[in-house]
Amino acid sequence: MASWALLPAAPVTGRCLVIPARTKRSSSFWVRSSLDTNVSDMRVNGLFPPEPEFYRGPKLKVAIIGAGLAGMSTAVELLDQGHEVDIYESRPFIGGKVGSFVDKKGNHIEMGLHVFFGCYSNLFRLMKKVGADENLLVKDHTHTFVNKGGNIGGMSWCLILYFTNLIFGSQLEHQYMGFLHFCLQIRLRQYREYSIVHLVSGKTTYDKARNAVALALSPVVKALVNPDGALQDVRNLDSISFSDWFLSKGGTRMSIQRMWDPVAYALGFIDCDNISARCMLTIFTLFATKTEASLLRMLKGSPDVYLSGPIRDYIIAKGGRFHLRWGCREILYDKSSDGETYVTGFSMSRATNKKIVTADAYVAACDVPGIKRLLPSQWREWNFFNNVYELVGVPVVTVQLRYDGWVTELQDLERSRQLKQASGLDNLLYTPDADFSCFADLALTSPEDYYIEGQGSLLQCVLTPGDPYMPLPNEEIIARVTKQVLALFPSSQGLEVTWSSVVKIGQSLYREGPGKDPFRPDQKTPVKNFFLAGSYTKQDYIDSMEGATLSGRQASAYICDAGEELVGLRKKLAAQDSGEYTKAVNTTDELSLGIRGIRCSSAAPDNNSNKRETPQVLKIAVSGVTELLRLLSSSNKASRLNGVSDKESDEFSVSGIDDVVTILQSDFENAYFVTGIFTSAIYTEDCVFEDPTIRFQGKDLYSRNLKLLVPFFDSPSIGLEKIEKGIDSEANFVLATWKLRTYLKLPWRPLICIDGSTVYDLDDKFKIVRHAESWNVSAIEAIGQLFTPTYGRSND
Known part of the structure; x- marks a missing residue:
């Protein structure tokens, strides 16, 4: 029998709280912290599916795109059932949004801040399977809010008991304590101007009582006795925002602004006015069922070492294979004689x-922008795939700040300045008073990789919403965050930032706004041998690590259920055209030449052989179209775009061609062409820009042209296929190949499909002097796409 580590729900102090396991105090309420906590006895089969039966069908070969948690979860399940699995990842590291990497100076840099709640049963199951469960550190069972001036909002146990009796009476079952523990510990003592005395009278009592009433009238309370029914009620609330729901139940706007907004930002990177009630109440429903469901853990070190690493080792030990830096350019497919579509290759x-x-089965374990780039445009004729384009990602910026002292040490100024021993708040921290809704000192919470002898705090701050920060240079972001940290912790005055990093993700979690849940696709698709995985896909959880893991389990189950059918399809294809795949492998650079891949154009001529002067009539047509777009662009759209500036010239210090490659790659990842935001600092003022239809000079004109196009894009995506540096005898250059897909917001809604490449010629200071695009369509065909209605486009 596994041992339990028992932790009391203690009030917050300015120190790290160290409590020995198995200490007995009769007056404390104890919560279990072992991963053996059987949260799955909630009986919600959608959230916590039972262990799958042993697979007895034919062995399958499965190809998975994406080595994030969803892809690796799928791989683990399939390998356990005896299948052959290959995972392809375009990045040089695994983990996806939970990934991390080490920079040249040995610093571990994460994609975001990751915490593990006690209701993450599917993720904990995976971690136990691969031996990573020992890599989690349990934190005090307190949701801690930090207000301006260093005022800490915590929860003493006597206050929980007070409100427990107030709402439910003195006789309370164990499961009710889970609901109250979460709701009350984050509700009381939020507002720095309130003191404990205010809890029994005046404005504070009123505000807290309204909170209690709102939650008491929610499906959260129903979950205490009927979890399945409660979750169905929660699903039915997807069409309204959490703010609308909360206010309709008697909650107050002050509670939303000071308490629930930071929680919403931490969960979905958007505020209560924009997040679905389903998203928030899903979490609260799980927290209601058991006390330990809201107990928080964090990794002892970086995700690559302590989460992704053990999963990778398990997959390799089981015979799975990782293929890093391999990106998927295209999904190749065909139709059978009976009209069914099937994938023939990646x-x-x-x-x-x-x-x-x-392979026998193909899995796309991508995020929202990734799957949009990957799906063939012709598949949008299915509502199933077209619905994916209704989902959009939320931008997020993660900042790491290393100090020469302990920022969150509030009780002892001298202790905060010494570097012999770590000191401060060892927990996830929320705040309503900064642009980062949640943060943590990783040197305390995850010391194995982040505590460095002779150095101090390593704050990791998640900026949500990230939109205002995306176009800002890193130096300005760091300056703003540092200033806000000082406002929260005035005692940190005088401490210096010795190192920092900024990670921008243009589209992270999908925006879980009201009415978006119906657009989440199932893992099983209309294409019989093509499956999806990812936290955005359909599962009774939110976009998170737990959701990603659960989606992988569900994808694996669908694949195993279809085992006989998939092998039958393999045999049918082998008999039908045994030599066609060999022919495809030996084709030239254009892999889509009629084998099975679908193209958006009728031809894909070689770019080099089509290097010829654009006819004058086309130049006139392009100029006319540009002027038409300018006239159609409304003033409100223009003013909105004017508020988004290019990245300033002092953001980067370019010292070589590798720096240019890194910056260009970042611009592509942030979808520069469809946002209008690019790093102008690496271009010369008189840089030449050209494509098959137009040629002009000046980076300012290029910036204006980009911003002119942005309002007309509908469901756009631009994917970087590869980027490489080249050095010849005459000049340095960078070559990038990419894929653009977008509809235009014109009455006939044309679809623009272009596969292209860009050559960036550099001067001796490594600035771009020429930006030359080549396309897989001619200038005439490109103009033709612009005037072709969607309903008139060929499917071949």
Whole structure:
């Protein structure tokens, strides 16, 4: 029998709280912290599916795109059932949004701040399976709010008991304590101007009582006796925002602003006015069922070492294979004689290497922008796939700040200045008084990789919403965050930031706004051998690590259920055209030449052979279209775009071609072409820009042209296929290949589909002097796309 580590729900102090396991105090309320906590006895099969039966069908070969948690969860389940699995990842590291990497100076840099709640049963199951469960550190069972001036909002146990009796009476079952523990500990003592005395009278009592009433009238209370029914009620609330629901139940706007907004930002990166009531209440429903469901853990070190690493080792030990830096250029597919669509391969590339990967089952374990780039445009004729384009990602910026002292040490100024021993708040921290809704001192919470002898705090701050920060230079972001940290912790005055990092993700979690849940796709698709995984896909949880893990389990189950059918399809294809795949592998650079891949154009001529002067009539047409877009662009759209500036010239210090490659790659990842935001600092003022339809000079004009197009994009995506540096005898240059897909907001809604490449010629200071695009369509065909209605586009 596994041992339990028992932790009391203690009030917050300015110190790290160290409590020995198995200490007995009769007056404390104890919560269990072992991963053996059987949260799955909530009986919600959708959230916590039972262990799958042993697979007895034929062995399958499965190709997975994406080595994030969803892809690796899928792989683990399939390998456990005896299948053959290959995972392809375009990045040089695994983990996806939970990934991390080490920079040249040895600093671990994360994609975001990751915490593990006690209701993450599927993720904990995976971690136990791969031996990573020992890598979690349990934190005090307190949701801690930090207000301006260093005022800490915590929860003493006597206050929980007071409100317990107030709402439910003195006789309370164990499960009710879970609901109250979460709701009350984060509700009381939020507002720095309130003291304990205010809890029994005046404005504070009123505000807290309204909170209690709102939650008492919610499905959260129903979950105490009927979890399945409560979750169905929660699903039915997807069409309204949490603010609308909360206010309709008697909650107050002050409670939303000071308490629930930070929680919403931490969960979904958007505020209560914009987040679905389903998203918030899903979490609260789980927290209501058991006390330990809201108990928080964090990794002892970086995700790559302590989460992704053990999963990777398990997959390799089971015979699975990782293929890093291999990106999927295209999904190749065909239709059978009975009209059914099936995938015939993934067209893959790594630098200049190309290949076609074939399998029995194909899984796209991507995020929202990734799956939009990958799906063939013709598949949008299915509502199933077209619905995906109704989902959009939320931008988020993660900042790390290393100090020469302990920022969150509030009780002892001298202790905060010494570097011999770590000191401060060892927990996830919320705040309503900064642009980062949640943060933590990783040197305390995850010391294995982040505590460095002779150095101090490593604050990791999550900026939500991230939109205002995306176009800002890193130096300005760091300055703003540092100033806000000082406002929260005045005692940190005089401490210096010795190192910092900024990670921008243009689209992270999908925006879980009201009415978006119906657009989440199932893991099983209309294409019989093509499956999806990812936290955005359909599962009774939110976009999170737990949701990603659960989606992988569900994808694996669908694949195993279809085992016989998938093998039958394999045999049918082998008999039908045994030599066609060999022919496809030996084709030239254009892998979509009529084998099975679908193209958006009728031809894909070689870019080099089509290097010829654009006819004058086309130049006139392009100029006319540009002027038309300018006239159609409304003033409100223009004013909105004017508020978004290009990245300033002092953001980067370019010292070589590698720096240019890194910056360009970042611009592509942030979808510069469809947002209008690019790093102008690496271009010369008189840089030449050209494509098959137009040629002009000046980076300011390029910036204006980009911003002119942005309001007309509908469901856009631009994916970087590969980027590589080249050095010849005459000049340095960078070559990037990419894929653009977007509808235009014109009455006939044309679809623009262009696969292209860009050559960036550099001067001796490594600034871009020429930006030259080549396309897989001619200038005439490109103009033709612009005037072709969607309903008139060919499907071949």
